[in-house]
Amino acid sequence: QVHLVESGGGLVQAGGSLRLSCVASGGNFFDYGMAWFRQAPGKEREFVAAIRQIDSLIQFLDSVKGRFTILRDNAKSTVYLQMNNLKPEDTAVYYCAAKVSFNDQTRGGNYDAWGQGTQVTVSS
Numbered sequence: 001q002v003h004l005v006e007s008g009g010g011l012v013q014a015g016g017s018l019r020l021s022c023v024a025s026g027g028n029f030f031d032y033g034m035a036w037f038r039q040a041p042g043k044e045r046e047f048v049a050a051i052r053q054i055d056s057l058i059q060f061l062d063s064v065k066g067r068f069t070i071l072r073d074n075a076k077s078t079v080y081l082q083m084n085n086l087k088p089e090d091t092a093v094y095y096c097a098a099k100v101s102f103n104d105q106t107r108g109g110n111y112d113a114w115g116q117g118t119q120v121t122v123s124s
Contacts, residue, residue: 002027002113004096012086016122020081022096022115029077030035034098036081037108038092040059048094050085050105051080059105064090086122093117 002109008020036051049060049070058070069082079096097111104110 002098004115006096006115006118009120011121014124017074017084022079034079035097038094040092085104088122088124091122
């Protein structure tokens, strides 16, 4: 079972940037599709971005397109979420997730492992 550890969260003003990192261990990183989800207080968890293992197919939540980038470094077993032009509505706990299947990347129930989360707070 792969183990995931996120880092890089923090407090930033609107318009600022953050880069989240997720390091995987205990498994073959090449075998996993990776994703980022987030959960704001009082809201359900939502898909943010994903990158597939075999062809690096990328998908984004519509509201982050053009602002967020997802990148995987297989040599470092790490996936990154670069977040630019952050908005207060991006405030949430961000979770890294991994799955071995090739089914729907946007569905949280398809993921096999989750990190502990990292808080991102965007002030207005």
